Amino acid sequence: MTTARIHDFFATRRPASPCLVVDLDVVHDNYKAFEKALPDSRIYYAVKANPAPEILRLLATLGSSFDTASVAEIEMALEAGATPDRISFGNTIKKERDIARAHELGISLFAVDCVEEVEKVARAAPGARVFCRVLTDGEGAEWPLSRKFGCVPAMAVDVLAQAARLGLDAYGVSFHVGSQMTNLDAWDKALADARMVFEAMLEKGIQLKMVNMGGGFPTRYLKDVPSAQAYGRAIFDALRKHFGNRIPETIIEPGRGMVGNAGVIKSEVVLVSKKSDNDNVRWVYLDIGKFGGLAETMDEAIRYNIVTDRDGDASEPCVLAGPTCDSADVMYEKNPYPLPLTLTVGDEVLIEGTGAYTTTYSAVAFNGFEPLKSYVI
Amino acid sequence: MTTARIHDFFATRRPASPCLVVDLDVVHDNYKAFEKALPDSRIYYAVKANPAPEILRLLATLGSSFDTASVAEIEMALEAGATPDRISFGNTIKKERDIARAHELGISLFAVDCVEEVEKVARAAPGARVFCRVLTDGEGAEWPLSRKFGCVPAMAVDVLAQAARLGLDAYGVSFHVGSQMTNLDAWDKALADARMVFEAMLEKGIQLKMVNMGGGFPTRYLKDVPSAQAYGRAIFDALRKHFGNRIPETIIEPGRGMVGNAGVIKSEVVLVSKKSDNDNVRWVYLDIGKFGGLAETMDEAIRYNIVTDRDGDASEPCVLAGPTCDSADVMYEKNPYPLPLTLTVGDEVLIEGTGAYTTTYSAVAFNGFEPLKSYVI
Numbered sequence: 001m002t003t004a005r006i007h008d009f010f011a012t013r014r015p016a017s018p019c020l021v022v023d024l025d026v027v028h029d030n031y032k033a034f035e036k037a038l039p040d041s042r043i044y045y046a047v048k049a050n051p052a053p054e055i056l057r058l059l060a061t062l063g064s065s066f067d068t069a070s071v072a073e074i075e076m077a078l079e080a081g082a083t084p085d086r087i088s089f090g091n092t093i094k095k096e097r098d099i100a101r102a103h104e105l106g107i108s109l110f111a112v113d114c115v116e117e118v119e120k121v122a123r124a125a126p127g128a129r130v131f132c133r134v135l136t137d138g139e140g141a142e143w144p145l146s147r148k149f150g151c152v153p154a155m156a157v158d159v160l161a162q163a164a165r166l167g168l169d170a171y172g173v174s175f176h177v178g179s180q181m182t183n184l185d186a187w188d189k190a191l192a193d194a195r196m197v198f199e200a201m202l203e204k205g206i207q208l209k210m211v212n213m214g215g216g217f218p219t220r221y222l223k224d225v226p227s228a229q230a231y232g233r234a235i236f237d238a239l240r241k242h243f244g245n246r247i248p249e250t251i252i253e254p255g256r257g258m259v260g261n262a263g264v265i266k267s268e269v270v271l272v273s274k275k276s277d278n279d280n281v282r283w284v285y286l287d288i289g290k291f292g293g294l295a296e297t298m299d300e301a302i303r304y305n306i307v308t309d310r311d312g313d314a315s316e317p318c319v320l321a322g323p324t325c326d327s328a329d330v331m332y333e334k335n336p337y338p339l340p341l342t343l344t345v346g347d348e349v350l351i352e353g354t355g356a357y358t359t360t361y362s363a364v365a366f367n368g369f370e371p372l373k374s375y376v377i
Numbered sequence: 378m379t380t381a382r383i384h385d386f387f388a389t390r391r392p393a394s395p396c397l398v399v400d401l402d403v404v405h406d407n408y409k410a411f412e413k414a415l416p417d418s419r420i421y422y423a424v425k426a427n428p429a430p431e432i433l434r435l436l437a438t439l440g441s442s443f444d445t446a447s448v449a450e451i452e453m454a455l456e457a458g459a460t461p462d463r464i465s466f467g468n469t470i471k472k473e474r475d476i477a478r479a480h481e482l483g484i485s486l487f488a489v490d491c492v493e494e495v496e497k498v499a500r501a502a503p504g505a506r507v508f509c510r511v512l513t514d515g516e517g518a519e520w521p522l523s524r525k526f527g528c529v530p531a532m533a534v535d536v537l538a539q540a541a542r543l544g545l546d547a548y549g550v551s552f553h554v555g556s557q558m559t560n561l562d563a564w565d566k567a568l569a570d571a572r573m574v575f576e577a578m579l580e581k582g583i584q585l586k587m588v589n590m591g592g593g594f595p596t597r598y599l600k601d602v603p604s605a606q607a608y609g610r611a612i613f614d615a616l617r618k619h620f621g622n623r624i625p626e627t628i629i630e631p632g633r634g635m636v637g638n639a640g641v642i643k644s645e646v647v648l649v650s651k652k653s654d655n656d657n658v659r660w661v662y663l664d665i666g667k668f669g670g671l672a673e674t675m676d677e678a679i680r681y682n683i684v685t686d687r688d689g690d691a692s693e694p695c696v697l698a699g700p701t702c703d704s705a706d707v708m709y710e711k712n713p714y715p716l717p718l719t720l721t722v723g724d725e726v727l728i729e730g731t732g733a734y735t736t737t738y739s740a741v742a743f744n745g746f747e748p749l750k751s752y753v754i
Contacts, residue, residue, distance in 0.1 A: 046702075047745070048701075048702055048703075048743070048744045048745070051742070051745065068745070069701065069702040069744035069745055070744050070745035070746055071745070072742075072745030072746070072747070073744065073745035076745065090702065091700070091701075091702050091744070092648075093647050093648050093662045093698075093700050094647070095645070095647055095664065096722075096723075113650070114648070114650035114651070115650075116648055116649060116650050116722060117648060117650070120722070135652060147652055148660070148698055148704045148706070148707055149702075149704065150652070151650075151651075151652050151653060152652060152653040154653065154654070155651075155652070155653050155654060158654075268472070270470050270471070270472055271469075271470050271491070271493055271494060272493065273490070273491035273492075273493050273494070273528075274491070274528075274532075275512060275524055275527070275528050275529060275532070276528060276529040276531065276532050277531070277532060277535075283525075285470045287472065291672075291738070295668075295740075298675070298705065321470075321525055323468070323470050324425075324446065324468075325423075325425055325446040325467065325468050325526070326425075327525045327526065328675065329525070330525055345473075345493060345497070346473075359741070359742075360740060360741060360742045360743045360744070361668070361740055361743055362740065362741055363672075363737060363738055363739065363740060363741070364736070364737060364739055364740070364741045364748040365428070365449070365736075365737045366425070366737045366738055367425045367446035367447050367450065367468070367737070368424070368425070368428065368445070368446055368447035368448070368449030368450035368453070369447055369449070370449070371741040
């Protein structure tokens with residue numbers, strides 16, 4: 001998963017460790033794969049996954065739209081060349097003044113999940129299109145979404161009806177099956193719920209137009225995952241099953257699936273040690289950890305693929321930890337990570353599949369360490 | 378715990394939300410309380426808790442020394458007016474080139490917890506003083522330290538003996554009872570271990586000189602905690618018990634205890650909603666969360682005191698969440714937080730006891746949100 005271009009960059013540029021390198025060719029291929037797999041869906045790249053300007057510019061050129069979480073992300077998407085009609089303000093939790101600012105910038109598509117949010121949008125962005133996020137159970141996702149976003153389908157009907165009453169365009173529903181979702185049936189269940197909302201709204205005389213199928217498209221970490229095309233087929237089948245010949249406009253919001261496998265973090269082994277002479281587990285400390293960009297190892301949720309020059313030597317499971325003075329800065333301890341016994345201080349390791357949710361997750365200055373440096377090539 | 382000075386700052390300056398305000402008078406009082414409670418110990422402020430230049434300058438003026446985690450923190454302490462002899466490089470996980478840089482800057486006191494680290498220090502900072510961190514069990518701490526730092530006492534003897542062989546000054550031992558430790562007996566157990574190491578080293582003809590008793594001094598969150606003086610007494614009694622009339626030089630490294638209760642975060646309610654009509658728990662979304670500075674709510678470890686203008690109205694437990702599109706950005710869900718039923722969008726809330734581990738923990742740009750702003754008054 002470390003491409004030849006990335007290998008070449010490390011070899012010739014020798015950037016200081018730790019750093020992330022993202023290969024735009026992989027992002028390009030991912031975009032094309034999504035386009036091919038779901039030719040009838042519009043692609044809204046989830047900017048939060050990696051807002052590097054080079055990535056946004058490439059995707060804008062390819063024709064992508066953008067899912068944004070804040071005014072700052074809206075501005076980045078505009079800066080990259082996206083027109084306002086290609087930008088969705090997809091955060092269900094927005095300050096009214098941020099909605100107003102987005103409206104000023106020309107954004108006309110907003111996520112909501114309760115009447116209180118609809119009221120804010122009606123006041124600050126009159127006439128805008130809104131879609132209501134519906135709760136799904138997210139079973140099968142490696143990074144489960146809990147109940148933070150969305151409401152039950154029955155409530156979504158009330159929310160959208162209220163939107164229409166307040167002069168907004170009740171435009172559709174959204175769901176998110178959970179990040180890094182590997183269970184293809186998850187979309188079927190969510191689309192059944194979406195159709196229910198469409199029907200209930202039609203009974204009120206309102207024709208919804210769009211289903212936002214969110215993200216959840218996985219990147220390959222250690223396990224193989226179904227390819228984008230298998231996802232596409234499963235989703236198209238579910239759409240056909242629930243909406244028959246009246247398939248609505250659909251959008252998808254890949255984030256991790258667009259950039260995850262495009263990035264590799266180079267890190268350095270700072271220390272390898274044991275806690276006692278008769279300890280049977282080594283501790284391997286890297287110069288990057290939970291607070292330097294690998295926040296998604298929280299609860300050991302995401303297990304990255306780690307490559308060393310000593311792979312092939314005898315290995316043993318190790319505890320893998322970061323360089324800060326924070327005891328929570330341990331990445332894999334419950335499920336220790338097998339690493340070569342010969343691995344030693346100063347060795348370089350590559351942490352693959354780290355293009356998403358790393359640079360922006362990194363702490364601003366924890367323990368005095370700088371945020372993760374990033375190179376987009 | 379929101380001081381009159383902080384209230385006045387909010388009232389007159391009306392800073393944008395979210396932000397942290399730290400009252401230097403409280404830091405001053407905390408320093409004096411530590412000095413009074415442990416008059417024979419040198420105070421090394423743990424810079425990582427809050428490295429704001431104003432705080433470092435105040436403490437440097439008061440005579441504090443500094444415990445640092447990185448070269449950047451060493452430079453901040455020097456900048457604030459501390460001389461190199463008042464700075465300890467307290468991270469047990471250091472790159473050799475960072476040790477060399479610290480040595481160049483005049484730092485001569487280093488933490489280690491294994492032979493591999495001793496070898497780096499011997500090469501990069503010849504002749505320096507080293508202390509070896511010993512594992513304690515950290516029982517009773519709200520933010521437990523796991524086994525990431527330190528080695529068992531028997532191994533500490535080998536580590537310090539090796540340091541002496543390599544020409545370093547085997548200076549002492551350190552321990553850390555765990556952050557926010559409220560069990561006064563924890564120090565007794567750790568000091569018993571420290572004495573064991575002193576005796577074993579003496580048998581090798583090496584007289585250790587120092588015990589670094591680390592941090593762990595709690596700040597007041599929701600529960601009352603023993604005062605600094607009670608801590609001082611308990612620690613002095615334990616030192617007397619284990620070292621008799623030959624009490625070594627001691628240092629302490631308060632971080633949270635020095636600045637935690639000096640800071641208050643002002644936040645704004647962005648949304649209050651339910652997930653379904655028959656839900657009996659409300660979701661309250663603030664404009665700050667786990668990625669904006671409240672990382673220590675991870676696993677609901679730290680429970681901050683939250684003050685609203687509506688306190689006194691009927692209240693009910695709520696799920697409390699942050700503003701990002703990340704489902705992990707939920708602060709209190711397993712143990713919902715009681716908040717007034719009248720609390721509504723746009724209300725201001727004060728999150729008290731947030732002077733430590735907030736500004737530097739905040740993500741650099743997650744979801745496009747800026748890092749936490751901070752004012753030191």
